[in-house]
Amino acid sequence: MMATKKLVELGKPVTDGAWDYVFADASKVPVPDWHRSILDERLTEYQAASDEGEAWPRVRDRLLRDLAERKLRRG
Numbered sequence: 001m002m003a004t005k006k007l008v009e010l011g012k013p014v015t016d017g018a019w020d021y022v023f024a025d026a027s028k029v030p031v032p033d034w035h036r037s038i039l040d041e042r043l044t045e046y047q048a049a050s051d052e053g054e055a056w057p058r059v060r061d062r063l064l065r066d067l068a069e070r071k072l073r074r075g
Helices: 002-010 012-024 033-048 056-074
Strands: none
């Protein structure tokens, strides 16, 4: 809890640096077995029904449109 509070106090540059570190050494970040299990389950579900869902560009456009409409309603 204290570390999170400190990051919030220090601001965005610190968190950006933390993400840069994680992505630079992603292979060194430990992944628990239960995370791997969930990913395996989701991959299996996707492969069984890969024709379902929508392409990312279409989803992104819809989300951006919805966001713009909400902003207009709020004034």
